[in-house]
Amino acid sequence: MSRPITRRALAAWAALPLASPALAQARWPDRPIEIVVGFAAGGGTDITARTFARFLQDALGGSVVVNNRPGASGEIALAAVARARPDGHVLGITNMPGLVTLPIERPTPQFKLDDFAYVANLVSDPSAFSVLEQSPIRSIQDLIETARRAPETVTFGSTGIGTDDHLALVLFQAASRARLVHVAFQGAGPLRTAMLGRQLDVAGLNVGEVASTANGLRMIAQGGATRSPFAQGVPTLREAGVDVTMGSERGIVTARGTPPEILARLREATARIVQDAAFRQQVQAQFTEMDYLDGPAWRARLDEADRRFRNLWQTQPWSER
Incomplete structure (x- = not known):
């Protein structure tokens, strides 16, 4: 014989959905984390992503996989990250300046800077x-x-x-x-x-x-402002009489709206990874330079770069819309 549903039971059931996000965050990650790479396998961005993935897997205690989605100069991959469920299970490795320049140069860009939550910049090259x-x-x-x-x-x-x-x-x-x-x-x-x-x-x-x-x-x-420690015998463009500096920065983002607790865990794990002597040794072995910058500071640097490249676009557009 079934018992009547009491007001107390109804109140308890009504409270369950409110508790579920916190429960999900406590169990996070509850499935493999994916790092999306916007370029073909074998390049510097791909190698950085795979190195970071191995250390992130150890730091979080869960599986981390790398997914190459090349095309449109990285736009396809970054758009996929921007559209992903904001739960921290889909990350993207970015390239600067592409992260900034693609929304400037394209009439209908598939992402913008505000579409992401910023974990950290890792390296420069x-x-x-x-x-x-x-x-x-x-x-x-x-x-x-x-x-x-x-x-x-x-x-x-x-x-x-x-x-x-x-x-x-x-x-x-x-x-x-x-x-x-x-x-x-x-x-x-x-x-x-x-x-x-x-x-x-x-x-x-x-x-x-x-x-x-x-x-x-x-x-x-x-293209560095000074000679890279990995190419001391090669002059910079400036030394060769051409006043140009340019390079790539590679960092980690996830979708905007990711819960603060999960974003904090990603940032804390990354901060530990970049201090790991083994990680730093592998970055050096790949002939790239450490350039760690935490999420908020990195976003501020990107905003400044956005202003510079928008000014450049006005005088020297680098593609046809």
Whole structure:
């Protein structure tokens, strides 16, 4: 015989949905965490993501998987993160300047800076100009003279429109008055393959991507404000007489609206990871530089970069809308 439902029972049931978010957060992560990479496997961004994933897995005690979703210079992956359920189970590894420049250059961008919660920036890696070992182009001045003699015949490959490699080319052309032909790829892996296959004259790969696996490539200039510790023998563009600085920053974001408790756990885990001697050793082995910045400070730096690139777009638009 069933008992009548009391007011006390009804009140208890009504309270259950209010308690469930806290319960879910206490059990978080309750399924594998995914890190979405916007470029093909084998490039610097992918390698950074996979290194971070191994340490994050240990820090959180759950499974972490990496999912490569290349295309549209990283926009497809970042849009997927922005649209993901805001529960901290889907993370994205970002590239600056693409994180900032893609919403500026595209008429209907699939994401904006406000679509994300910012965990931390991890590393930086200066842009670099590289040629084949046997190339007659031995220096930036050689490249400038060659391109001026035969405008729009020298080919330059980048990892996508709006990436640091592409913007390094845009600024280089404006500063040197040399005109090259831009060819965009879906990541460093395909770009390196094309370069080694003699399909390009110059590759826009980051210092770490060349220094770690040179494979017949030779850097002729790097885009940092100072020389990278991993390429001390390579002059900066400024040292070579071209007033340009550019590089890639790689950080971790998740969807806006992620509960504060989960975001705090992600930030705390990341802060521990970047202090781990083993992680720092692996970053160094990948020829990239530590550049840790916690979420709020990183977002402030991105807002400043957004202002700079919006001003650049007004004077030197780097793509056609």
